Amino acid sequence: MQVIRSQILLFLCQLSCSSSIGTRYTPDWASLDSRPLPEWYDEVKFGIFVHWGVFSVPAFGSEWFWWNWKGAQNPNYVQFMTQNYPPEFSYADFAPNFHAQFFDPDEFADIFAASGAKYVVLTSKHHEGFTNWGSPNSWNWNSVDNGPHRDLVADLGTAIRKRDLHYGLYSTLYEWFNPLYMSDKQSGFKTQQFVENKVMPELYNLVNRYKPDLIWSDGDWEAPDTYWNSTGFLAWLYNDSPVKDVVVTNDRWGVGCSCKHGGYYNCADKFTPEQLPNHKWEKCQSVDVRSWGYRRNMKLYDLMDLPTIIKDLVYVVALGGNYLLNVGPTAEGMIAPVFEERLRGIGAWLQVNGDAIYATKPWRVQTENATVPVWYTSKHSTVYAIFTSNPMQNTFMLLAPQTSYSTVVTLLGNPEPLKWAPLQTSGLIVLLPDLPFSPAKAWTLKLERVA
Numbered sequence: 001m002q003v004i005r006s007q008i009l010l011f012l013c014q015l016s017c018s019s020s021i022g023t024r025y026t027p028d029w030a031s032l033d034s035r036p037l038p039e040w041y042d043e044v045k046f047g048i049f050v051h052w053g054v055f056s057v058p059a060f061g062s063e064w065f066w067w068n069w070k071g072a073q074n075p076n077y078v079q080f081m082t083q084n085y086p087p088e089f090s091y092a093d094f095a096p097n098f099h100a101q102f103f104d105p106d107e108f109a110d111i112f113a114a115s116g117a118k119y120v121v122l123t124s125k126h127h128e129g130f131t132n133w134g135s136p137n138s139w140n141w142n143s144v145d146n147g148p149h150r151d152l153v154a155d156l157g158t159a160i161r162k163r164d165l166h167y168g169l170y171s172t173l174y175e176w177f178n179p180l181y182m183s184d185k186q187s188g189f190k191t192q193q194f195v196e197n198k199v200m201p202e203l204y205n206l207v208n209r210y211k212p213d214l215i216w217s218d219g220d221w222e223a224p225d226t227y228w229n230s231t232g233f234l235a236w237l238y239n240d241s242p243v244k245d246v247v248v249t250n251d252r253w254g255v256g257c258s259c260k261h262g263g264y265y266n267c268a269d270k271f272t273p274e275q276l277p278n279h280k281w282e283k284c285q286s287v288d289v290r291s292w293g294y295r296r297n298m299k300l301y302d303l304m305d306l307p308t309i310i311k312d313l314v315y316v317v318a319l320g321g322n323y324l325l326n327v328g329p330t331a332e333g334m335i336a337p338v339f340e341e342r343l344r345g346i347g348a349w350l351q352v353n354g355d356a357i358y359a360t361k362p363w364r365v366q367t368e369n370a371t372v373p374v375w376y377t378s379k380h381s382t383v384y385a386i387f388t389s390n391p392m393q394n395t396f397m398l399l400a401p402q403t404s405y406s407t408v409v410t411l412l413g414n415p416e417p418l419k420w421a422p423l424q425t426s427g428l429i430v431l432l433p434d435l436p437f438s439p440a441k442a443w444t445l446k447l448e449r450v451a
């Protein structure tokens, strides 16, 4: 009787309760990993990553500037400093020049919305430790007391949410030169002063103040998750935090966690799997392939062009991933026009082809190359075949789809259904119209009622 009653309750709950009711997660990976990923994340597919901090002031090399200069003592960085700054100039001296005087959060949000992205992830704190909000645990090393004298996390968040985009926050666990971290490290991570006095208070502060939809953790790789107390934080986040039902997390929560524990998987930066992974994942990629932060010594040939970005997006979505594309704003608070042009180009492509991206699922076949390479996505019995090179002929062969009498084939952006004929064993041949001009060099065949 007891068993039956609880099964009935469980059944009723599946019908009407939100998934979180009744589930308490315990601070261990078996429990935390069993949490279903909030649905919005798989549907949105495309987000913008924003790396912004004091590193945007020297804007040289990459956002790892401080480390390259003082940690690795890379000669390029050492020389850049000796040639351009007085000898006693410290990294902290860059902060007052993080003015962000042209920063208009609504303008940022307009550009991001125009790109077709559905979520934005801002670096609230990168490995330099400078917080883009007034963290009480980061005295004078935060954007309210220093630099812009603004709460960048709040200001961007408000603008992003006005446009109905999801707002995520990147936060690093480790900080290269934080004395508390260095002392814990010296103890072989047996002490947790840094975690107690900096990492945890700041994570809780971020979540309670800004209610992010996503936490993008990083900088986990030098110490185990037991040092970081990651499972304790995640259990609170999933059970009791103000975002417990919507928040999504990644997988960087301690040595060996990446690609294995947490919410979705980032695995390595720019993760590029060859086959369909069996867990939700995200590829983060930067328009400037050599840096996540803005750098003044960026060259045009270091930038992904629009067709390359679209190809990457399409490949990622076909393999079940999300695509998080990064731009680094300048210290003055501008998004370089060349980045803006890329983002608006993606949006223009998604205006026509977004049906083949948003809220799709991977299909039973991910790719084939009978005419030119295609990537497949699907929604129920509709299959999208996206191709990123012009076949230069008016027939297009697809071998994988199984057609029926009621199959309808269209080219997205072209009003008329297309003529097609089944092939002998499986697949079809489609008569293409003249392809519409596409600066992204990518088009979509939509196949309705195929298997």
Ligand SMILES: *[C@@H]1O[C@H](CO)[C@@H](O)[C@H](O)[C@H]1NC(C)=O
Residues within 6 Å of the ligand: 027, 192, 195, 196, 200, 229, 231, 232, 233
């Ligand atoms: C770690 O998390 C536990 C809860 O799981 C908590 O009791 C403890 O105080 C936390 N320690 C730190 C250093 O945050």
Ligand SMILES: *[C@@H]1O[C@H](CO)[C@@H](O)[C@H](O)[C@H]1NC(C)=O
Residues within 6 Å of the ligand: 369, 372, 373
């Ligand atoms: C697709 O097929 C063509 C012709 O067979 C070949 O030249 C090309 O390299 C293939 N592309 C991919 C990505 O496999």
